[in-house]
Amino acid sequence: LRDLLKDPSLLATQAYVAGEWVDAADGATFEVTNPARGDVIARVPNLTRADAARAIAAAAVAQKEWAARTGKERAAIMRKWFDLMMANQDDLGIILCAEMGKPLAEAKGEIAYGASFIEWFGEEAKRVYGETIPGHQRDKRITVIKQPIGVVASITPWNFPNAMITRKCAPALAVGCGFVARPAAETPLSALALAVLAERAGLPKGIFSVITSARASDIGKEFCENPIVRKLTFTGSTEVGRILLRQAAEQVMKCSMELGGNAPFIVFDDADLDKAVEGAMISKFRNNGQTCVCANRIYVQAGVYDAFAEKLKAAVAKTSVGDGLKDSVQFGPLINMDALEKVEEHIADAKAKGAKVVLGGARHELGGSFFQPTVLTGVTDAMAVTSEETFGPVAPLFKFDTEEEVIAKANDTIFGLASYFYARDIGRITRVQEQLEYGMVGVNTGLISTEVAPFGGVKQSGLGREGSHHGMEDYLEMKYICLSV
Numbered sequence: 001l002r003d004l005l006k007d008p009s010l011l012a013t014q015a016y017v018a019g020e021w022v023d024a025a026d027g028a029t030f031e032v033t034n035p036a037r038g039d040v041i042a043r044v045p046n047l048t049r050a051d052a053a054r055a056i057a058a059a060a061v062a063q064k065e066w067a068a069r070t071g072k073e074r075a076a077i078m079r080k081w082f083d084l085m086m087a088n089q090d091d092l093g094i095i096l097c098a099e100m101g102k103p104l105a106e107a108k109g110e111i112a113y114g115a116s117f118i119e120w121f122g123e124e125a126k127r128v129y130g131e132t133i134p135g136h137q138r139d140k141r142i143t144v145i146k147q148p149i150g151v152v153a154s155i156t157p158w159n160f161p162n163a164m165i166t167r168k169c170a171p172a173l174a175v176g177c178g179f180v181a182r183p184a185a186e187t188p189l190s191a192l193a194l195a196v197l198a199e200r201a202g203l204p205k206g207i208f209s210v211i212t213s214a215r216a217s218d219i220g221k222e223f224c225e226n227p228i229v230r231k232l233t234f235t236g237s238t239e240v241g242r243i244l245l246r247q248a249a250e251q252v253m254k255c256s257m258e259l260g261g262n263a264p265f266i267v268f269d270d271a272d273l274d275k276a277v278e279g280a281m282i283s284k285f286r287n288n289g290q291t292c293v294c295a296n297r298i299y300v301q302a303g304v305y306d307a308f309a310e311k312l313k314a315a316v317a318k319t320s321v322g323d324g325l326k327d328s329v330q331f332g333p334l335i336n337m338d339a340l341e342k343v344e345e346h347i348a349d350a351k352a353k354g355a356k357v358v359l360g361g362a363r364h365e366l367g368g369s370f371f372q373p374t375v376l377t378g379v380t381d382a383m384a385v386t387s388e389e390t391f392g393p394v395a396p397l398f399k400f401d402t403e404e405e406v407i408a409k410a411n412d413t414i415f416g417l418a419s420y421f422y423a424r425d426i427g428r429i430t431r432v433q434e435q436l437e438y439g440m441v442g443v444n445t446g447l448i449s450t451e452v453a454p455f456g457g458v459k460q461s462g463l464g465r466e467g468s469h470h471g472m473e474d475y476l477e478m479k480y481i482c483l484s485v
């Protein structure tokens with residue numbers, strides 16, 4: 001892997017704690033593998049709770065001075081960090097592709113997306129405005145100021161090894177918080193590369209640490225139980241989110257939670273079918289179906305069901321699967337064999353209950369965790385894909401008749417992250433966008449993620465928002481000051 005990089009020093013394999021590059025005290029490491037090839041690409045330190053505690057303590061010290069700087073001063077460093085990310089986009093993309101498996105073009109796209117949060121929130125550092133409120137008595141003056149929460153701990157998944165971290169650390173650092181990141185054990189290298197560039201950009205020592213560790217629950221406990229930590233920000237499954245919320249309740253810690261989704265993707269009979277297919281390809285198959293906003297249930301109105309199924313099948317059939325580091329591949333492998341087995345289970349369950357596999361449906365001839373992009377028709381509510389996130393390249397097509405029916409079905413889930421629909425009638429568009437119980441709605445588009453908009457879910461998909469000025473608020477406390485004159 002090192003040989004592929006223009007700047008091999010970006011491939012850091014020590015952890016970054018309190019401004020120092022460190023190994024585990026007992027020398028313990030864990031392996032990082034390339035899911036496309038199965039080979040070990042690096043070994044990184046397997047840190048402990050004590051290391052996390054050290055990072056937290058250092059962040060608390062660094063945070064005071066960092067918060068005292070002006071927004072403009074923090075913005076200047078974040079701008080440099082952004083510039084360095086973009087200047088090293090190719091190398092960062094290669095590292096990401098190698099540890100996670102998404103195709104190189106998509107990996108580089110994630111670096112640009114990840115960097116956009118550093119850029120955007122850095123700019124926003126200058127605009128942490130307060131408020132003045134007319135007093136309730138003649139001698140009273142009321143002001144509201146916004147202050148950084150303090151030390152923030154983050155836990156992130158493997159599916160966006162770069163952007164899930166920047167989306168959290170960018171607003172946190174912009175407003176003056178300290179930040180301790182624990183990346184997924186599958187993908188620590190992208191996080192460490194970010195730290196290399198953070199250091200080069202001039203982020204002060206200790207303000208940003210990366211705890212590489214395979215001991216997820218130990219680190220999670222330290223993050224929740226250490227009284228210095230004032231906020232936990234998590235992206236991952238609803239199941240683990242619940243565990244962390246319970247743990248964080250002990251010290252009434254503020255939490256941001258980006259949890260699971262079960263996105264409906266609805267195609268009405270007045271939709272532009274070609275555009276709907278294009279949107280479904282992006283929404284369903286981006287990152288090989290491994291994003292929390294991926295379409296999980298595709299509902300197609302009866303009148304256009306067969307035509308849509310044909311067109312989607314044709315579009316999926318044109319794609320290629322392979323090692324993401326090679327050119328012109330649209331789909332990489334799944335992250336691991338567990339992920340592959342879940343996909344297989346969902347397909348087997350659907351088949352047993354009467355669904356038809358019109359494309360794919362089996363492991364790919366490349367072996368390992370490669371899977372054929374799959375289209376299923378005749379899918380019904382009795383099948384597991386209705387209620388569980390597949391997190392893989394399977395497009396299940398449900399048939400529906402009326403608007404009312406499909407809205408009820410779309411909302412019949414504990415989740416409420418992303419939703420999508422395609423239609424042209426303006427009345428229908430207005431009704432449906434208002435009735436979908438989701439934090440995000442894509443209307444005639446399958447791609448909604450951007451740093452300028454508030455990303456997040458309702459119901460059991462989470463708490464809080466990331467991106468946009470709303471994303472800043474999640475890292476700020478407001479303080480009301482009542483002055484008697």
Ligand code: ADP
Nearest residue numbers: 155156157183184185216217220235236237240
């Ligand atoms: P995914 O399916 O994306 O792996 P998870 O919710 O299982 O979703 O994991 C998301 C992140 O949370 C990963 O970095 C994982 O290591 C971490 N994690 C899993 N269990 C715990 C836990 N009990 N405490 C803290 N972190 C955890």
